[in-house]
Amino acid sequence: MPRFILVLVIAALALVYVQARASWWLTFMIVWVAAAHVTGAAGQVATTVLAILFVLPALVLTIKPLRRTWLAKPVVDIFRKILPEMSPTERDAIEAGTVWWDAQLFSGRPHRDTLLGYGPATLTPEEQSFLDVECEKLCDLVNDWETTMVWQDLSPTTWQYIKDKGFLGMTIPKQYGGKQFSAYAHSQVIMKLATRCSAAAVSVMVPNSLGPAELLMHYGTEEQKKHYLPRLARGEEIPCFALTSPYAGSDAAVIPDVGIVCKGTFEGRETLGFHVTWDKCYITFGSIATVLGLAFRALDPDRLLGGDAEPGITCALIPTDHPGVNIGRRHWPLNAVFQNGPNSGKDVFIPLDWVIGGRAQVGNGWRTLMKYLAAGRAISLPSSNVGMAKIAVRGTGAYAAVRHQFRTAVGKFEGVQEALGRMGGNLYVMDAARRLSAHAVDLGDRQISHHRTHAHGDQRRHGRRRRQRHLHGAVELSCARL
Numbered sequence: 446m447p448r449f450i451l452v453l454v455i456a457a458l459a460l461v462y463v464q465a466r467a468s469w470w471l472t473f474m475i476v477w478v479a480a481a482h483v484t485g486a487a488g489q490v491a492t493t494v495l496a497i498l499f500v501l502p503a504l505v506l507t508i509k510p511l512r513r514t515w516l517a518k519p520v521v522d523i524f525r526k527i528l529p530e531m532s533p534t535e536r537d538a539i540e541a542g543t544v545w546w547d548a549q550l551f552s553g554r555p556h557r558d559t560l561l562g563y564g565p566a567t568l569t570p571e572e573q574s575f576l577d578v579e580c581e582k583l584c585d586l587v588n589d590w591e592t593t594m595v596w597q598d599l600s601p602t603t604w605q606y607i608k609d610k611g612f613l614g615m616t617i618p619k620q621y622g623g624k625q626f627s628a629y630a631h632s633q634v635i636m637k638l639a640t641r642c643s644a645a646a647v648s649v650m651v652p653n654s655l656g657p658a659e660l661l662m663h664y665g666t667e668e669q670k671k672h673y674l675p676r677l678a679r680g681e682e683i684p685c686f687a688l689t690s691p692y693a694g695s696d697a698a699v700i701p702d703v704g705i706v707c708k709g710t711f712e713g714r715e716t717l718g719f720h721v722t723w724d725k726c727y728i729t730f731g732s733i734a735t736v737l738g739l740a741f742r743a744l745d746p747d748r749l750l751g752g753d754a755e756p757g758i759t760c761a762l763i764p765t766d767h768p769g770v771n772i773g774r775r776h777w778p779l780n781a782v783f784q785n786g787p788n789s790g791k792d793v794f795i796p797l798d799w800v801i802g803g804r805a806q807v808g809n810g811w812r813t814l815m816k817y818l819a820a821g822r823a824i825s826l827p828s829s830n831v832g833m834a835k836i837a838v839r840g841t842g843a844y845a846a847v848r849h850q851f852r853t854a855v856g857k858f859e860g861v862q863e864a865l866g867r868m869g870g871n872l873y874v875m876d877a878a879r880r881l882s883a884h885a886v887d888l889g890d891r892q893i894s895h896h897r898t899h900a901h902g903d904q905r906r907h908g909r910r911r912r913q914r915h916l917h918g919a920v921e922l923s924c925a926r927l
């Protein structure tokens with residue numbers, strides 16, 4: 446019997462090493478128990494015990510219906526009792542989009558060829574030229590010192606250049622006057638700007654990702670698209686999108702802002718619409734926007750729309766000069782100088798036509814936000830984070846080369862080299878994740894964004910974590926100097 450146990454241990458290690466399928470384990474267990482019985486190493490009782498201990502578990506794990514009934518279902522039932530029930534809004538958020546190739550990372554056997562088959566992300570000649578000419582020129586126009594110390598904003602010349610050269614319409618289709626750039630090109634532009642001036646990067650990325658344009662392109666009525674998209678592309682309209690409020694941030698589905706369906710007078714005519722009451726804060730471009738994308742919970746107590754009494758989150762576009770819209774004072778989030786501010790309104794009447802996509806989209810706001818704004822976030826936040834990390838690594842590396850102590854460049858000391866190496870390595874990982882995310886969006890897997898922002902939200906969290914590490918690296922570098 447000891448020899449059989451030795452065989453069992455060696456074979457199990459070998460099966461683990463080759464990551465053998467469950468069916469191989471089952472086959473091996475049957476052969477092993479049978480051999481032990483036939484050779485007389487295990488008697489009748491021992492054979493039965495071995496079969497129960499080894500063959501039965503392998504059988505349950507291998508045969509799907511058995512596995513589901515005896516193992517997966519009882520475990521899931523236990524978890525169902527432990528976990529809080531999932532709300533419809535949470536379900537919408539989780540179900541928005543797909544999980545793309547990233548799902549394979551959790552399979553234990555990611556399909557590398559599928560990943561390589563996507564090929565590298567590339568730029569068209571037009572996109573490359575925009576990056577080399579317009580984007581380069583914008584980088585010449587701005588720098589962090591001037592935006593923070595002189596203008597506390599982008600300079601008027603910079604704003605005009607951004608509008609004139611179409612930076613605010615990079616994702617808008619050409620037929621509506623935009624540039625129709627790929628997500629990858631968008632990402633390259635934001636990353637480059639972020640190496641020069643964070644306010645410029647944020648000011649360009651928000652209308653291209655978080656702004657109402659994305660929602661209009663997918664859900665807007667033709668009339669809304671024709672009206673807004675060319676103006677947004679030319680920078681004649683400055684958009685903002687107000688979802689979160691002082692009381693609902695991460696848990697944005699519970700926003701307290703409401704719009705009650707009612708009849709009101711608009712442009713002299715009785716019109717079906719909403720009385721909207723809202724209070725939003727930290728809204729990027731909120732302080733300068735001409736058009737406010739607003740998310741609120743639609744309520745229809747009199748069932749004027751003929752459906753549910755609580756249709757749900759709804760997104761509308763409201764001109765900021767509409768009576769009742771309050772644009773509050775400007776926020777200074779961590780003294781960053783990109784434009785950001787609160788806005789509010791009480792019982793402001795807006796016509797139903799201002800809902801993005803019109804009547805058909807009343808109540809669909811949450812699903813649409815989860816699906817499409819997440820894609821933008823998968824581009825904007827990772828790209829700006831990688832840009833900032835690149836400049837941090839470059840600056841730190843250069844400093845380590847020119848700063849001499851003990852008659853040696855500090856970058857030549859082992860402790861500093863280790864920190865620099867870690868920073869460079871992490872930067873490669875970050876940049877690879879950024880490129881892959883943008884490429885995935887271009888390939889059509891917009892949910893990647895959702896995945897990126899929540900589950901893997903990948904990029905965003907990776908970006909932040911990596912940046913922290915870079916900063917830690919920089920701190921270590923300073924320590925090394927001391």
Ligand SMILES: Cc1cc2nc3c(=O)[nH]c(=O)nc-3n(C[C@H](O)[C@H](O)[C@H](O)COP(=O)(O)OP(=O)(O)OC[C@H]3O[C@@H](n4cnc5c(N)ncnc54)[C@H](O)[C@@H]3O)c2cc1C
Nearest residue numbers: 655686687688689693694695696726727728729730778785
């Ligand atoms: C500079 C800036 C610009 C912004 N621009 C806009 C904009 O244009 N439009 C807009 O609608 N909103 C905007 N926001 C608001 C932004 O969306 C919210 O700040 C964000 O959703 C987080 O909400 P919160 O700040 O209320 O934090 P909270 O939700 O209060 O979270 C506080 C902390 O708890 C953590 N936390 C929360 N829930 C969990 C959980 N389940 N598990 C673990 N940790 C958790 C969070 O990560 C965070 O660290 C902006 C905010 C800032 C700072």
